[in-house]
Every structure is written in structure tokens, then in C-alpha cells.
Amino acid sequence: MSEATAAADPAAMAALKHVALAGGLTETKVSCAALGDRLDASTQTASRRLQTLESAGLLERDVVGDGQWVRVTDAGEAALRGEYADYRRLFESDVELVLRGAVTGGMGEGRHYITLPGYAAQFAARLGYEPFPGTLNLELDAESVRRRGEIAGIDAVPIDAWEDEDRTYGAAACYAVTLVADDGRYEDGHAIVPDRTHHDDDKLEVIAPDELRAELDLTDGDTIEVRVEATSRADAPDDPDAFEDSGEPEDPDEPLGEVA
Amino acid sequence: MSEATAAADPAAMAALKHVALAGGLTETKVSCAALGDRLDASTQTASRRLQTLESAGLLERDVVGDGQWVRVTDAGEAALRGEYADYRRLFESDVELVLRGAVTGGMGEGRHYITLPGYAAQFAARLGYEPFPGTLNLELDAESVRRRGEIAGIDAVPIDAWEDEDRTYGAAACYAVTLVADDGRYEDGHAIVPDRTHHDDDKLEVIAPDELRAELDLTDGDTIEVRVEATSRADAPDDPDAFEDSGEPEDPDEPLGEVA
DNA sequence: ATTACTAATACACGAGTAA
DNA sequence: TTTACTCGTGTATTAGTAA
Structure with missing residues (x-):
């Protein structure tokens, strides 16, 4: 969901793509x-590819003697959409703003907040994933602190304020970002910027579906690139409103915004 | 340009995609x-992939001891865009209308018209390719004849009327179509529908960059599916106005439209 | 015509190693 | 640490064949 799809077997995916293109x-x-022609391979290989796809659950087949009827399964379509998402990231999502920062400690506080049900449910519903319970805190370099203001002009996913019996929790904005480590590893996530606080201009907090420190092999002090995307579409493929299964059900009448 | 990109090596393309995603x-x-991680392969394989991409002209590299600087070449980007186009066809271009017809003879007349410079230049400019000199003529089945009228509501590329010293040639509309043969082969092309004639409602003429009869292994009487796309974007990736090299240069002041 | 098996071969992969 | 070589092994591929 986050990084590029570790698509099973590229050759199998190519076959699946061609099957899908053929309807x-x-x-x-x-x-x-015909499939072998398209794949620059023999008919035997084409046959094997289809069998592979079937046993991987990406394709259903009915062999009928003079050919075979095939349909891509939901899992197969999901795999294809994963590839599609990668290419969209390549060619559609132009990066609006590139910041750099050093990884800094303090998972504690961020972790506490993002796991609160009032926030977690909104993340699941609007970002399309449940964040790893912990935030990656960055200390921006001087140049990035200067440019950070530009983020206000970028499309963001709003996170509404909410309250429980004790207190109220403020609204925030989630900016779709790609984190690129110095070794070329990258992960997608969201920079989460509270609506209220404008001190701490040199800090940036990032959430993601996976544990970024582990995936990107980061330790305190490592520098990392944060590419803020112009369009903050969610990674979730299709259903932007299917989140009943995750966290608290949202009250549609809850008072949102405007919290001191 | 027309059918799915016979992308060199799927594994190499996967590597190229990851390099591109990494910036x-x-x-x-x-x-x-890092690349090996992403590809579920060893560092040796990753190294070999990068060498392969380089010698295929898809990637440029500067090995610097503690890593390597890489940039995707124009050819590499074109290959990636080819893949992207395939996925867009899969998930974006919803098919608006599906017709069926039988291949029928008569390449002669269509061939004559589409090779005329006044038409050929427009095809090159607006469709993004020079059609194979010949049209595929289809005789629609009863159901398709009935539904054919719906084509009027579909987005088309206009072909303007023009004239030479002898006569005038009428305007037409080009509908982006995918032809699917019964064995699963498919090719992209355009149905070309003259603006004037409304007899011959059971005929459909299709042009394409390649010789459809050969690519789809068609002979007279074979039936074929014609999927008319809702959005008639050209296949040409980027430069919609680069056509100086093909056919006659178009006179910008030529009288267009309105010809009896 | 199909699909898909078996068998021979080629090629791709990763371990080890050097620079 | 890197990249990338060689080399032994294993897997993927195709040819041939059967159903």
C-alpha cells in the first residue's frame, strides 16, 4: 500500500496485464x-504463466479445448491497480515541495496522539490506511525551514478536531509525502501538521502505514528527503468511504473545526 | 504505439520503475x-539489472564507489510511459460502446482516401500516427447496427474537410477503438466515420498504425469486437503538434469545415 | 486448432570474492 | 561500505509430443 508494490513476479504481472487488456x-x-506473441515467449511459457497466475489466485480460468476463458480475480485487479498507482506516482503526482531533515527522537508523544480513536478513525477513513503507531520526527534544515511555509498552498487531507469527556483535540492537515532515504529507499506517508501551532517551524512529523525507521533503515541523525506531493490523493485504491471496520464509527454530527 | 508495449524485459522494467520512483x-x-530489497532479489541481481538497463539505453549511470548516480534516459522514460499508457487503458478508458462485425473486403477505396495528403497530414497530427495504408472494413451485425447510433455521443477527433484543385473532400470523425479478435489478440486504432453519409449504417471502417489484418490474423468473414472508447485521446505520448516530418505541411489558412 | 506434459538446454540467480 | 566479477547451481525456458 505504501511503497512500490513488490509485485509477485514481473513476468507474471506482464502476462496478467495483457490478459486484462484483452478484456x-x-x-x-x-x-x-496470442499471449505468447505479446510476451515475446513461447506458447508453453504463456500456458505456464496462466497456470502460475491461477495458482497465485490472480486469475480464474476455464479451459475449453479451443482456448480458455479467463477473468482476473479481485486480487489480480488489486495487483494491477498497485502497478497503476506506481505509474501514476511517476507521471501524475508532481512533487510540489522538497524538504530535508534529520531524524530525531521522540516517538512517544506522536505515538500517543495518532493512536487516539478520534484521530485513528479519520486516518483510516481519509488516508486509506491505519498509521503505524508512531511518528517519524524530523528536524528540518535551514533551507527547508525557510521553504516550509509553501506547504500551506498545497492540497491536504483535513483531519477534524474532536473531543472526549476530558478535553478537545485540535484539527490538523495531512500532506501526502514520499520519503526518500539517502540510499534510494523510499516510502509513502503523510506529513501531519497541526492547524494551531505555528511555533516549531523546524519540526515535521510524518506518519505512514509501515514503520518508517525500519523500512528506511533510519537512526537518529540520518537525513532524509521529504517530497510533498501536489495532489494528496489517498493510496487506497477504490473505496474512500469504507472504514467501518476500523476504529470508532464517526459521528456525522460531531462538532468539527473551531476548537481552542 | 498501438498494442501493449512489448516491454523489453519485465524484470528490467520493474527495476527501471523503481529507479524512477526513487527519483x-x-x-x-x-x-x-536498496534496489535488491525492492525487487526481492540479491544485490548482485540488482547490480546486473542496472547494467542491463544501461546497455539497453534506458538508464545512465555514474558509479561512484559508495553507490551510483542514475538517471532514466528519454528512451527509458518512453518505455515507462508505454507501461503507464497500458494501465491507463485498463483503468481509465472506460469502453463506451461495444460493436461486433465481420471483416469484409474492399481495402481499395479506403486505402485511396486515407493516403491522400489532406487526410494523411491530419491523421499524423491529430491521431499521433500515420495509418497503415488501408482500412479494415467491417459489416456490423444486427445488434451492432442498432446500437451504432450511440457513437454520435462519444468524443471523437475531428478530421476537417479539405480540397485540392479537382474536388473537395468531406470532414469525418475518428473514434478511438480497440479491436479484439476472438483469440484475444487486440489492436488499437480509430473508427473513421464520414460526417455526411448516413446510409451504410451497417458498415464500419477502421484505421490503425499497423496492418490490422496481419496483426490480428484476420480474413474475410472473421468476426471481431470493436470497443469504442469514451475518451479519444491519441496514443502519441507527449508531443501533439510534432508532425512536420510526416506528409504535407498543413496550411494554417486552409478553408476548413463546411463543404458540400 | 487447442492446453500442457516431459525432457534437454540455456539462462538467470546468488554465494563468494576482489577491487 | 560500495560495485561487479566468476562460478556452481537451480530454475525457467523451449522443443517435442500427447491428449
């Missing part, structure tokens, strides 16, 4: 000869 | 270890 998302009849 | 479209530093 396999609904149902279509293919022949191994 | 390689401009320039970025990668390590074979």
Missing part, C-alpha cells in the same frame, strides 16, 4: 499462442 | 542493496 477484467477468451 | 527521472543516488 480479462470481465471475461475474455485468450489463446496461449 | 531517477531527474537524477538520484541508488544502492544495489
Whole structure:
């Protein structure tokens, strides 16, 4: 969901893509000869690819003697959409702002806040994932502190204020970012910027589906690049309103915004 | 340009995609270890992938001892965009209308018209390719004849009328279509519908960059599916106005439209 | 015509190593 | 640490064949 899809087998994905292009998302009849042509491979290899895809659960088949009827399964379509998302990231999401910062300690406080149900439910619903319970805290370099203000002009996912019996919790904005480590590793996530506090201009907090420190092999003091995307679409493929299964159900009448 | 990109090596393309996602479209530093992680492969394999991409002209590299600086070449970006185009076809271009017809003879007349400079230049400029000199003529089945009228509501590329010293040639509309043969082979092209003639409602003429009869292994009488796309974008990736090299230069002051 | 098996071969992979 | 070489092994591939 976050990083580039570690797509099973690139060769199998290529075959699946061709099946889908031939109409396999609904149902279509293919022949191994035609598929082999497309893949620059033999009919035997094409046959094996289809078997592989079937046993991987990405494809359903009905072999009928003079060919075979195939349809891409939901898992197969999800895999294809994963690839598609990668290419969209490549060519559609132009990066609006690039910041650099050093990883700094203090997982504690951020961890506490983002796991609170009032926030967690909104993350799940609006970002399309449940954040790893912990934030990556960055201390921006001088140049980045200067440019940080530009973030206000970038499209963000709003996180509404909420309250429990004890206190109220402020609203925030989530900016879609790609974190790029110095060794080329990268992960997608969101920079979360509280609406109120404008001190701490040299700090940036990032959440992601996975543990960023582990995925990017980061330790305190490492510098990292933060690419803020112009369009903050969620990674979630299709259903932007399917979040009933995660966290507290949201009260549609809850008082939002404007909290001191 | 027309069918799905017969992308060199799927594994190499996967590597190229990851390099690009890591920022390689401009320039970025990668390590074979990180790339190997992403590809579920060893560092040796990652190293070999990068060498392969380099010798294929898809990537430029500067090995610097503690890593390597890489940038995707224009050819590499074109290959990636080819993949991207495939996925867009999968998930963006919803098919608006599906017709079926039988291949019928008569390449002669269509061939004559589409090779006329006044038409050919427009095809090159507006469709992004020079059509194979010949049209595929289809005789629609009864159901398709009935539904054919819906095509009027679909987005089309206009082809303007023009004239030479002898006569005038009428305007037409080009609808982006995907032809799917019964064996699963498919090709992209355009249905070309003259603006004037409304007899011949059971005929459909299709042009494409390649010889459709050969690519789809068609002979007279074979039936084929014609998927008319809702959005008639050209296949040409980027430069919609680069067509000086193909056919006659268009006179910007030529009288267009309104011809009896 | 299909699909898919078996068998021979080629090629790709990763371990080890050097620079 | 890097990259990338060689080399032994294993897997993927194709040819041939059967159903």
C-alpha cells in the first residue's frame, strides 16, 4: 500500500496485464499462442504463466479445448491497480515541495496522539490506511525551514478536531509525502501538521502505514528527503468511504473545526 | 504505439520503475542493496539489472564507489510511459460502446482516401500516427447496427474537410477503438466515420498504425469486437503538434469545415 | 486448432570474492 | 561500505509430443 508494490513476479504481472487488456477484467477468451506473441515467449511459457497466475489466485480460468476463458480475480485487479498507482506516482503526482531533515527522537508523544480513536478513525477513513503507531520526527534544515511555509498552498487531507469527556483535540492537515532515504529507499506517508501551532517551524512529523525507521533503515541523525506531493490523493485504491471496520464509527454530527 | 508495449524485459522494467520512483527521472543516488530489497532479489541481481538497463539505453549511470548516480534516459522514460499508457487503458478508458462485425473486403477505396495528403497530414497530427495504408472494413451485425447510433455521443477527433484543385473532400470523425479478435489478440486504432453519409449504417471502417489484418490474423468473414472508447485521446505520448516530418505541411489558412 | 506434459538446454540467480 | 566479477547451481525456458 505504501511503497512500490513488490509485485509477485514481473513476468507474471506482464502476462496478467495483457490478459486484462484483452478484456480479462470481465471475461475474455485468450489463446496461449496470442499471449505468447505479446510476451515475446513461447506458447508453453504463456500456458505456464496462466497456470502460475491461477495458482497465485490472480486469475480464474476455464479451459475449453479451443482456448480458455479467463477473468482476473479481485486480487489480480488489486495487483494491477498497485502497478497503476506506481505509474501514476511517476507521471501524475508532481512533487510540489522538497524538504530535508534529520531524524530525531521522540516517538512517544506522536505515538500517543495518532493512536487516539478520534484521530485513528479519520486516518483510516481519509488516508486509506491505519498509521503505524508512531511518528517519524524530523528536524528540518535551514533551507527547508525557510521553504516550509509553501506547504500551506498545497492540497491536504483535513483531519477534524474532536473531543472526549476530558478535553478537545485540535484539527490538523495531512500532506501526502514520499520519503526518500539517502540510499534510494523510499516510502509513502503523510506529513501531519497541526492547524494551531505555528511555533516549531523546524519540526515535521510524518506518519505512514509501515514503520518508517525500519523500512528506511533510519537512526537518529540520518537525513532524509521529504517530497510533498501536489495532489494528496489517498493510496487506497477504490473505496474512500469504507472504514467501518476500523476504529470508532464517526459521528456525522460531531462538532468539527473551531476548537481552542 | 498501438498494442501493449512489448516491454523489453519485465524484470528490467520493474527495476527501471523503481529507479524512477526513487527519483531517477531527474537524477538520484541508488544502492544495489536498496534496489535488491525492492525487487526481492540479491544485490548482485540488482547490480546486473542496472547494467542491463544501461546497455539497453534506458538508464545512465555514474558509479561512484559508495553507490551510483542514475538517471532514466528519454528512451527509458518512453518505455515507462508505454507501461503507464497500458494501465491507463485498463483503468481509465472506460469502453463506451461495444460493436461486433465481420471483416469484409474492399481495402481499395479506403486505402485511396486515407493516403491522400489532406487526410494523411491530419491523421499524423491529430491521431499521433500515420495509418497503415488501408482500412479494415467491417459489416456490423444486427445488434451492432442498432446500437451504432450511440457513437454520435462519444468524443471523437475531428478530421476537417479539405480540397485540392479537382474536388473537395468531406470532414469525418475518428473514434478511438480497440479491436479484439476472438483469440484475444487486440489492436488499437480509430473508427473513421464520414460526417455526411448516413446510409451504410451497417458498415464500419477502421484505421490503425499497423496492418490490422496481419496483426490480428484476420480474413474475410472473421468476426471481431470493436470497443469504442469514451475518451479519444491519441496514443502519441507527449508531443501533439510534432508532425512536420510526416506528409504535407498543413496550411494554417486552409478553408476548413463546411463543404458540400 | 487447442492446453500442457516431459525432457534437454540455456539462462538467470546468488554465494563468494576482489577491487 | 560500495560495485561487479566468476562460478556452481537451480530454475525457467523451449522443443517435442500427447491428449
